Amino acid sequence: MLANLTSSERQNALVLAVAVALAGAVMAIAGRADVLGIHGLIVALFGGVVAWLVMASFYAPEPAEDRAASYYDDPIKVGIVLAMAWAVFGMFMGVWVAAQLAWPNLAFDAAWSTFGRLRPTHTTGVIFGFGGNALIATSFHVVQRTSRARLAGQVSPWFVLLGFNLFCVLAVSGYLLGVTQSKEYAEAEWYADIWLVIVWVTYFILYVATIARRKEPHIYVANWYFMAFILVVAILHIVNNLALPVSWGLAKSYTIWPGVQDAMVQWWYGHNAVAFFLTAGFLGMLYYYLPVRAQRPIFSYRLSILSFWGITFFYMWAGSHHLHYTALPHWVQTLGMTFSVMLLVPSWASAGNALLTLNGAWHRVRDDATLRFMMAAAVFYGLSTFEGSFMAIRPVNSLSHYTDWTVGHVHAGALGWVALITFGSLYTLVPSLWKRERMYSAALVELHFWLAIAGTVIYVFAMWNSGIIQGLMWRTYTEEGALAYSFVDSLVAMYPYYIARAFGGLLFLLGALVGCYNIWMTVRAAPAAATRGADAPVVPAAVPGE
Amino acid sequence: MDFSHDTLVAISKSWGLFYMMAFFLGVCAYAFWPRNRTRFDRAKHSILDRDDTPWQR
Numbered sequence: 001m002l003a004n005l006t007s008s009e010r011q012n013a014l015v016l017a018v019a020v021a022l023a024g025a026v027m028a029i030a031g032r033a034d035v036l037g038i039h040g041l042i043v044a045l046f047g048g049v050v051a052w053l054v055m056a057s058f059y060a061p062e063p064a065e066d067r068a069a070s071y072y073d074d075p076i077k078v079g080i081v082l083a084m085a086w087a088v089f090g091m092f093m094g095v096w097v098a099a100q101l102a103w104p105n106l107a108f109d110a111a112w113s114t115f116g117r118l119r120p121t122h123t124t125g126v127i128f129g130f131g132g133n134a135l136i137a138t139s140f141h142v143v144q145r146t147s148r149a150r151l152a153g154q155v156s157p158w159f160v161l162l163g164f165n166l167f168c169v170l171a172v173s174g175y176l177l178g179v180t181q182s183k184e185y186a187e188a189e190w191y192a193d194i195w196l197v198i199v200w201v202t203y204f205i206l207y208v209a210t211i212a213r214r215k216e217p218h219i220y221v222a223n224w225y226f227m228a229f230i231l232v233v234a235i236l237h238i239v240n241n242l243a244l245p246v247s248w249g250l251a252k253s254y255t256i257w258p259g260v261q262d263a264m265v266q267w268w269y270g271h272n273a274v275a276f277f278l279t280a281g282f283l284g285m286l287y288y289y290l291p292v293r294a295q296r297p298i299f300s301y302r303l304s305i306l307s308f309w310g311i312t313f314f315y316m317w318a319g320s321h322h323l324h325y326t327a328l329p330h331w332v333q334t335l336g337m338t339f340s341v342m343l344l345v346p347s348w349a350s351a352g353n354a355l356l357t358l359n360g361a362w363h364r365v366r367d368d369a370t371l372r373f374m375m376a377a378a379v380f381y382g383l384s385t386f387e388g389s390f391m392a393i394r395p396v397n398s399l400s401h402y403t404d405w406t407v408g409h410v411h412a413g414a415l416g417w418v419a420l421i422t423f424g425s426l427y428t429l430v431p432s433l434w435k436r437e438r439m440y441s442a443a444l445v446e447l448h449f450w451l452a453i454a455g456t457v458i459y460v461f462a463m464w465n466s467g468i469i470q471g472l473m474w475r476t477y478t479e480e481g482a483l484a485y486s487f488v489d490s491l492v493a494m495y496p497y498y499i500a501r502a503f504g505g506l507l508f509l510l511g512a513l514v515g516c517y518n519i520w521m522t523v524r525a526a527p528a529a530a531t532r533g534a535d536a537p538v539v540p541a542a543v544p545g546e
Numbered sequence: 547m548d549f550s551h552d553t554l555v556a557i558s559k560s561w562g563l564f565y566m567m568a569f570f571l572g573v574c575a576y577a578f579w580p581r582n583r584t585r586f587d588r589a590k591h592s593i594l595d596r597d598d599t600p601w602q603r
Binding site: 145146216217218220221288291292295296297298301302305306309313329331335 | 551555558566569573574576577578585586587588589590591592593594
């Protein structure tokens with residue numbers, strides 16, 4: 001793959017890798033025995049390995065391919081492999097922490113394996129590791145195909161992909177070592193956050209520069225979603241992570257936001273992480289891979305535009321519904337609640353648009369498990385956005401908040417929507433990228449589909465039950481006006497649901513393993529498909545448009 | 547200018563509404579502008595005209 005870089009690009013890659021390794025060395029020296037020092041060693045090692053890989057093919061012959069006539073797919077392929085590896089890691093950690101809730105002895109009396117340290121490795125592993133790599137890979141694919149132009153860089157896509165994975169490694173290893181900012185979905189400390197800003201701004205510039213080279217006059221709507229995802233995540237990440245380190249040699253930092261402002265900024269970030277990381281980017285996948293797989297144009301392009309602007313502008317204000325009945329001003333809570341309810345309109349517009357696109361192709365949904373993945377994802381998207389709007393209503397929230405209902409809702413979205421649309425997209429993308437006729441085994445795609453659906457349904461039903469029981473037990477009073485149940489009473493009542501939840505998660509993990517095997521065998525074993533003449537960008541000499 | 551809590555509330559409750567309304571009208575105008583119809587129709591069909599056809603059983 002590195003042989004596809006010209007020698008000057010190899011030089012640039014080497015300079016970048018050595019710079020990262022040196023930065024790691026500085027961190028290691030400044031941090032000494034602190035976690036910052038250990039992270040410095042990890043960064044130095046990461047930079048060193050990349051530098052070594054670049055060196056290994058440094059004097060290889062210059063690439064012969066005609067760049068103007070081909071898309072740049074190497075980073076996409078690596079991104080898919082990394083996404084699946086993170087999926088297995090993140091989902092395994094999820095099953096482990098779920099099992100710990102049922103059987104606390106599974107923490108094995110070690111500090112690093114306590115629930116509080118393992119849980120963020122699960123959330124970071126699945127959201128950023130799996131979701132993030134899948135988003136980077138598919139966005140690189142979609143922007144090239146819909147723009148009919150090659151990526152606007154040869155080294156920068158690698159910088160974005162590998163740099164993002166370095167961030168994930170720093171985050172996850174930091175949690176195990178006991179480092180956290182105590183901010184949901186933003187636990188990584190200041191130095192990792194600064195690194196992510198550099199990587200993410202490069203990602204945005206690369207994406208916009210690629211769009212600027214487009215041969216197709218109109219920017220297809222999937223790119224709008226991907227651009228909103230990249231741009232808004234950059235803003236959210238920077239504002240929420242404004243913090244002052246205790247010293248340059250320590251991993252620990254303190255946020256600049258005080259008290260209730262910190263809570264508001266955190267949940268403005270937290271809910272928009274759901275909106276722009278876990279929704280906008282994946283809607284970009286939906287609007288591209290679903291029509292392509294179904295071989296039908298999207299039902300209404302106008303509706304996709306209306307729902308795009310609805311989603312981007314409504315979500316911005318919805319975060320305060322996480323802070324009902326707190327010190328946050330009442331009108332801000334009401335604002336968040338109102339926007340959350342309004343969000344149902346653009347959300348269902350997207351879900352309905354996807355399902356109506358399939359109208360007339362239901363026989364394909366029946367026969368093709370890949371398309372069924374995307375159909376089920378649209379259904380779960382509709383269900384979980386309805387549930388979310390409902391739970392954001394203040395009196396409903398008084399029952400659901402702090403209970404497992406919230407956890408069930410998040411997983412209806414994360415497993416049912418985000419993961420299913422990702423698997424559907426990857427099963428569409430992998431054969432096309434590796435120039436194969438089809439996936440290695442259709443039966444294994446089918447198996448994966450049913451494992452994923454069964455796992456999601458078991459998980460979500462277990463959490464609905466346990467959440468509503470918890471909520472009701474916490475608000476049941478005796479005739480004397482005292483609470484009828486202690487917290488431990490409610491915990492005992494959760495036991496069977498926690499076992500069911502861990503089992504549902506296990507099924508989902510098994511499905512992901514089946515998917516890994518199938519993708520691996522597709523890459524390794526399946527016969528090459530006939531050449532795809534049309535799958536190339538429009539060369540500059542051609543007249544744009546029809 | 548005194549940038550107090552009350553100022554923020556006043557801005558949110560007045561201009562917040564108006565700019566959202568204006569934005570909504572702008573988006574609707576863009577989406578339903580008759581001249582954009584051909585552009586949108588082309589966009590939604592153009593992603594399909596590749597050889598990446600799904601596998602048909």
